[in-house]
Amino acid sequence: MVEAHIVNIQINAAKCTACKACELACSFTKEGVFAPSLSRIRVMQLHDLGMNVPVVCVNCLDAPCIAACPTGAVRRDASVPVVRIDEDECIGCGDCVRACPFGAADMNEERGVAMMCDLCDGKPVCVDHCIYGALSFAQPMPTAQVKRLAHAHTVVAQYRSR
Amino acid sequence: MLRDIAKQRVLHVNLSTRETWVEDVPLEDLRKYLGGRGLAAKWLYEQVPAGADPLGPDNVLIFSTGTLTGTSAPSSGRSSITTKSPATGLYLKVSVGGHLGAAIKYAGYDYVMIHGVSPNPVYLWIDDEKVELRPAEHLWGKGTREVDDLIKEEVGDPTIHTGIIGPAAENKVKFACFMVSRYNSASRGGIGAVFGSKKLKAIAARGTGGLRPAKGKEFFALARKVRGALAADAGSHSLYNWGTAGSIPGLNEMGMLAAYNFSRVTIEHGERLSGQYLEDQGYLIGRESCFSCSTACHRFVRSESARWGGVFDSGPELETVMSLGAECGITDIEAVLKANQLCNDLGMDTISTGHVISWAMETYERGLISPEQADGLDLRFGNAEAQLALIQRIAHREGLLGDLLAEGTRAAAEEIGGDSWKWAIQAKGLEQSAVDTRAAKSYALAFAVNPRGPDHLMTETYAEFGFTQEARDVIRKVTGDEKYADPRLTEKRAEIVLWHEQCYGASEALGFCVFTSTAAFAVNPENMAQMFSLAVGVPYSEDELMLAARRMVTIEKCFNVREGARRKDDRLPWRMMNEPVPSGPNKGMITDAAMLENLLDQYYTAHGWDLETSIPRQSTLKYLGLDSVCVGIPVIP
Numbered sequence: 143m144v145e146a147h148i149v150n151i152q153i154n155a156a157k158c159t160a161c162k163a164c165e166l167a168c169s170f171t172k173e174g175v176f177a178p179s180l181s182r183i184r185v186m187q188l189h190d191l192g193m194n195v196p197v198v199c200v201n202c203l204d205a206p207c208i209a210a211c212p213t214g215a216v217r218r219d220a221s222v223p224v225v226r227i228d229e230d231e232c233i234g235c236g237d238c239v240r241a242c243p244f245g246a247a248d249m250n251e252e253r254g255v256a257m258m259c260d261l262c263d264g265k266p267v268c269v270d271h272c273i274y275g276a277l278s279f280a281q282p283m284p285t286a287q288v289k290r291l292a293h294a295h296t297v298v299a300q301y302r303s304r
Numbered sequence: 305m306l307r308d309i310a311k312q313r314v315l316h317v318n319l320s321t322r323e324t325w326v327e328d329v330p331l332e333d334l335r336k337y338l339g340g341r342g343l344a345a346k347w348l349y350e351q352v353p354a355g356a357d358p359l360g361p362d363n364v365l366i367f368s369t370g371t372l373t374g375t376s377a378p379s380s381g382r383s384s385i386t387t388k389s390p391a392t393g394l395y396l397k398v399s400v401g402g403h404l405g406a407a408i409k410y411a412g413y414d415y416v417m418i419h420g421v422s423p424n425p426v427y428l429w430i431d432d433e434k435v436e437l438r439p440a441e442h443l444w445g446k447g448t449r450e451v452d453d454l455i456k457e458e459v460g461d462p463t464i465h466t467g468i469i470g471p472a473a474e475n476k477v478k479f480a481c482f483m484v485s486r487y488n489s490a491s492r493g494g495i496g497a498v499f500g501s502k503k504l505k506a507i508a509a510r511g512t513g514g515l516r517p518a519k520g521k522e523f524f525a526l527a528r529k530v531r532g533a534l535a536a537d538a539g540s541h542s543l544y545n546w547g548t549a550g551s552i553p554g555l556n557e558m559g560m561l562a563a564y565n566f567s568r569v570t571i572e573h574g575e576r577l578s579g580q581y582l583e584d585q586g587y588l589i590g591r592e593s594c595f596s597c598s599t600a601c602h603r604f605v606r607s608e609s610a611r612w613g614g615v616f617d618s619g620p621e622l623e624t625v626m627s628l629g630a631e632c633g634i635t636d637i638e639a640v641l642k643a644n645q646l647c648n649d650l651g652m653d654t655i656s657t658g659h660v661i662s663w664a665m666e667t668y669e670r671g672l673i674s675p676e677q678a679d680g681l682d683l684r685f686g687n688a689e690a691q692l693a694l695i696q697r698i699a700h701r702e703g704l705l706g707d708l709l710a711e712g713t714r715a716a717a718e719e720i721g722g723d724s725w726k727w728a729i730q731a732k733g734l735e736q737s738a739v740d741t742r743a744a745k746s747y748a749l750a751f752a753v754n755p756r757g758p759d760h761l762m763t764e765t766y767a768e769f770g771f772t773q774e775a776r777d778v779i780r781k782v783t784g785d786e787k788y789a790d791p792r793l794t795e796k797r798a799e800i801v802l803w804h805e806q807c808y809g810a811s812e813a814l815g816f817c818v819f820t821s822t823a824a825f826a827v828n829p830e831n832m833a834q835m836f837s838l839a840v841g842v843p844y845s846e847d848e849l850m851l852a853a854r855r856m857v858t859i860e861k862c863f864n865v866r867e868g869a870r871r872k873d874d875r876l877p878w879r880m881m882n883e884p885v886p887s888g889p890n891k892g893m894i895t896d897a898a899m900l901e902n903l904l905d906q907y908y909t910a911h912g913w914d915l916e917t918s919i920p921r922q923s924t925l926k927y928l929g930l931d932s933v934c935v936g937i938p939v940i941p
Contacts, residue, residue, distance in 0.1 A: 159600040161593035162406075163531070166376040169514065170524050175306050176375045177410065177514020187403075187463065189486050190453070192590045192604030192616070251512070252306060271376070271528065273535040273598055274591075 151183070151259070151266055151277055152288065153196050158276035160187045160194040164268035168259075171267045173252070180250060182259040183268045183277075196276060198268075199246040199259040201225055207258070210241035216256070229255045305412045305433065305513040309371070310840045312339060312414040315435065317428060319502055320361060320420030324435045329414070335842055336929065338813035338849070339371035339414065341397055342856040344386035346933060347417065348395065349859050354866045354936060358390040358494075359476060359501035365418040367408070367467075367507065370815015373595070374409035374515045376524060377835050378531035378827070380815040381406050381595025383484075388863075389493035390501075391478045391656075391712055392733040395755045395863040396493040397762070399812055401594030401602070402485025404465040410511025418504060427455065427506040432513065440505040445471055447649040448483040455508050464510045470651025472699040473500035478712040479656030479735070483648060487602065487618030488594065491653040493734060493756050494712075518841025526834060533826035534598045538772065540824050543601035544591060546579025548622035553578050559888020562738040563630040564685055565662035566729050566879050569740055569888050573635040577625040579603075581637065592618065599819060609638035612692075617645040620654075626738035627658025632665060633685030643692055650699035655759070656712065657698065659735035661691055663713045664705065667724050679703040729877040732757040732869075741880050743890035744768060744791035746800045749903040752874045753801070755860045763805045766823050768797075774825040778803070794899060798906035802854075809853030855928050858920055861913070862934035871918035874904055914940045 165181035173180045183198040205225050207216045215231035216238050218224065227238070227247075232255040238247045239256060247258040259266075261279075269279045307313075312329035329343065337343045344366040356362035365387050372380040383405035389396035408416060411430050418428075425440040438458075443451045448468045456462045465485050473480035473496030480496030481489045490496075499505075517523040534540055542550050555561040556574040563571040575581055582588045582605060592602040607615040620628075620640060628647070629640045647654045667673045668683035675682075679697070681690040697706030708716050713735055717728035729736045734757025741748040741758070746765035751758035767775040770789025779789040782803040783796040804822055810832050811821045820827035829846045837844035864873075875881070876895060884894040895903075908915050912924030921940050925931040 156590075159591050159593035159597070159602075160403075161597045161600065162403075162595055163376060163378075163598070166596060167524075167528075170376060170520065173514075174520055175514040175516045177306065177512075179410070179512040180514060189462075192592070192606075192618075194592075271531070273531065274600065 149279065150201055151198050151261070151269060151279055153198070154276050154278070155193065155195045157274050158185060158194040158196055159274050160185050161274070163271040163273070164196060164277060167267045167271035171262065172257070173250075180252065180257070182246075182257055184245070197244055197246060199225060200244065206241040206243065207238035207247050210237040212237060224261050225258065226260050227256050227258060232256050306516060307412065307513065308516050308518065309375070310334065310518060310842075312371070313412060314415040314417055315413040315430070316417050316419065317435070317437070318419040319422035319426065319437070319504060322437055326413075331840075331842070334371070334840065335844070336852060337855060338810060338836065338852045340368045340813035340815060341384040341386065341399075341809065342813040342852060344368045344384060344397070344415070345395070345856045345859040345863070348386050348388070349863050349933065352388050356388060358388040358393060358498060361421045363388050363498060363501075365498055365502070365504075367416040367418075369405040369409045369414050371414070371813060372835060372839055373405045373815035375517060375839060376527045376531070376596065377814075377816070378527065378534050378598040379594070379596060379817040379820045381597060382812065382815050382817050384812055385482065385490050385495055387495060387498050389495075389734075389756060390476070390497045391494040392757050394732060394757075394867055394869060395860045396495065397756065397812075397860070398482075398490040398492055398495045399761065400482070400484045400488050400490035401597070401817065402465065402488035403595045404467050404484045404507070404509060405815065406595040407465040407509040407511045409515065410513045411509050412511070412513055416507065418502060421501065422503040425503045425505050427508060428504065429459065430507070430509040430511075432511060443505050444474060447471065448651050449486065449649050451506060452486050455506060459508060459510070461510060464508055466506055466508045468506040468651070469496045469499045470649060470699070472650045472652045473497050475699065475701050475710065476500050477652060477698060477701070477710040478715075479653040479660070480651050481653045483651060487592070487648070489648065489653070491655065492759060492761065496651050517839040519838040523835065523838035526831065526838065530826055530831055530835075531598045534820055534824055537774075537824035537826055539819075540599045543599050543819060543823075546583065547601050547603050547619070549577065549579035549582065549620060549625050551622055552625065553580065559885065559890050560740045560743060561630055562626055562740055564633050565631055565659070565666045565727055566740070567666070567727070567886070569885055569890070571630045571633070571635060574630060576635045576637050577629045577640065585637075587637070587641070594817065597817065599817070599824075601819065605641060607638050607641045609642065612638050612642040612688075615641045615645050617641065617648060620644045623737050624654040624658070627655045627662075628691070629658075631658050631662040631738055632691055634688045634691065636688055639688035639692070643688070643695060646692060646695050650695065652695070652699060655737050656735040657695060658738075659729055660698070660709045660713050660716065661694055663716065663724075663728050664694070664709060666727050667720060672720050672722050672724050673705070677705060679705050681705070726878045726882070729879060730757070731875045731877050732873060734758060736877050736880070737761070740885065740890075741876060742885050742895055743893045745794050745895065745899075745903065746791065746797045746804075748876060748880070748895040748900065749797050749907055750801045750804065752876050752900060752904065753907055755864050758876060763801060763808050764818065764822055765800050765804045767804070768800055778825060792893070794903060797903055798910045801907060802910050805857050806850045806853035809856045810849050813853070813856065851928070855930060858911070858924070858928055858930060859934060862920060862930075862937055865919050865937045871904065871908075871916065874918060876900065
């Protein structure tokens with residue numbers, strides 16, 4: 143059974159400065175080259191708003207990419223609760239890319255297969271390279287509890303600013 | 305396209321013939337000049353004939369990414385643009401951050417060299433291998449922000465990166481800039497006017513390729529280690545927290561905050577110009593990095609001023625708040641934010657704009673510019689409304705004064721006459737950045753010999769203040785003793801300037817922000833040489849790196865020599881050499897002519913340049929392997 147508090151890469155967009163160190167670390171680790179287009183995590187730089195939002199696979203419980211894959215290459219093994227792509231079975235059809243609501247799955251144009259974050263076997267290199275605290279991984283609490291706590295802090299800040 | 309970092313490529317674009325072609329860079333040239341600013345200096349020397357009109361078809365624009373730009377090396381995303389300056393008639397290199405360099409790199413090019421002049425306005429669209437000159441009549445006359453939106457709409461991709469000139473550059477204002485990635489400015493020396501003269505409104509790029517380092521794993525590990533060291537540096541923390549303008553309180557206290565056209569060194573309410581104030585008062589809304597940066601000194605600000613109107617912009621940088629603020633006697637931060645945004649949108653260097661206006665204000669107060677000549681503006685210090693109006697008039701060359709100031713302070717002072725040249729804070733035709741060089745002797749020397757004119761952006765010798773142990777370590781390494789970390793001393797200044805010159809040169813050739821190597825010190829010649837070696841796949845030592853940097857400094861000097869510049873041109877603005885610091889801890893300090901001559905003797909000697917003329921000796925050129933490159937200058941054995 144998949145637990146409801148899957149450990150994901152947590153994103154704090156307010157701290158992201160769009161340095162793209164995560165993209166460089168990811169593409170190098172996964173493909174041996176520095177190429178944002180091959181990174182599994184991408185930063186959306188909303189320049190006109192002055193905001194940046196990193197986007198990466200969130201490991202949906204009911205993952206549309208798994209359902210969309212015609213060969214069963216996209217799956218979540220019972221042993222590791224992370225959606226992954228078996229590249230040997232991937233036929234490069236792009237169905238998972240179209241199915242993902244976040245753009246977290248993409249085509250690897252160099253090798254003709256799909257790609258998405260696999261959490262680097264529990265030590266995501268993007269998190270290691272994010273010195274601004276926009277990405278984090280160690281998460282001792284369930285996701286919703288993390289969110290509740292953050293919300294509580296926001297409310298307190300609002301009271302204090304009155 | 306995935307390619308090896310060692311295999312550099314130049315994209316040539318001839319605007320006159322509309323031809324484009326690609327040229328490979330020999331590995332030997334990359335080793336000898338480090339790429340980036342270094343190779344660009346050599347090419348500028350070869351491409352632009354002596355005496356060429358900077359705004360004519362013979363001038364070229366060389367956009368160079370750093371050799372390590374696009375890799376995980378921390379803060380390595382900066383680019384240089386090299387050309388002949390319309391402000392000085394001499395060599396010009398402008399460094400800029402943002403993300404355009406990385407986009408061009410991933411498209412498959414390390415350099416873009418622009419030749420000729422287009423008959424009609426165009427913009428260059430680089431979409432990976434596909435390169436296109438597109439019509440830009442509909443963009444001509446528009447501000448940089450609007451054009452950024454329009455190009456992204458036209459291309460159909462808001463995630464591309466651009467470099468754009470504004471109306472000021474189209475009107476060939478001598479201090480027009482080139483705005484990169486919407487918010488980063490390639491500012492100085494009238495770089496934008498060269499784009500304007502070529503009718504090149506913008507460069508836009510999308511790159512989906514990648515770069516392969518020769519020894520990938522080792523490179524990646526070293527780059528991560530240096531990133532960590534930089535992130536831990538105290539200087540980086542201050543830059544992250546408050547940006548460059550975080551130095552304002554310290555400068556005000558030290559009596560080094562240039563104000564009222566350099567006639568004062570402190571200003572009442574100066575703290576209102578600080579990065580700390582911007583955060584405390586809620587103007588700061590976010591922090592931003594250049595590509596691959598581990599400091600994030602760039603910021604976003606918002607102001608909803610009843611008096612000056614809304615502002616949403618980047619910055620403001622330290623030099624901007626000093627030049628447009630303190631130098632013009634203005635400490636109303638909302639007015640300064642407005643002026644900054646206007647300059648960015650019209651495409652003008654905030655340093656020169658501020659100093660042209662502060663010169664006009666002093667000249668007006670002294671009665672040499674009459675109210676009629678000022679076209680009805682009350683140009684007394686502190687009048688922000690007049691300043692904002694004047695910024696518009698300069699950009700559009702409106703009215704007598706607007707048109708005159710658009711030529712820069714040197715030309716304006718020549719026209720107005722009298723003693724007004726004495727408070728024109730310029731040398732070689734470039735307005736000095738707002739750094740008080742009277743109280744810091746390496747700075748004074750570095751500013752005097754700077755090939756593009758007196759500012760801190762070719763060689764900044766911050767370490768001479770010895771504020772941190774790392775800074776004192778650099779001074780010990782360079783001079784043999786920590787005691788020389790004292791800006792009031794005149795001994796050992798040439799050694800300090802030469803080391804910084806070379807450290808700057810190497811940093812910029814590789815794409816590193818100089819904050820990483822000369823303000824923080826975690827990037828240093830040793831690990832720069834290692835990163836170059838691992839990325840390119842050739843053995844490379846610290847000595848080779850510094851020698852390559854000395855080569856670029858020497859070519860830059862030779863370019864100016866060929867244009868007729870000599871020792872007499874290595875000067876500081878008159879006020880810096882003749883009026884002592886008026887108050888504060890540095891009261892009475894000055895870099896007078898005798899002191900400067902002494903510093904210049906030290907410097908030329910250390911370089912192997914002729915003392916009388918400052919021309920690099922043939923023996924020096926031979927030693928550097930430049931005797932066949934730097935031809936056409938007087939031969940001094």
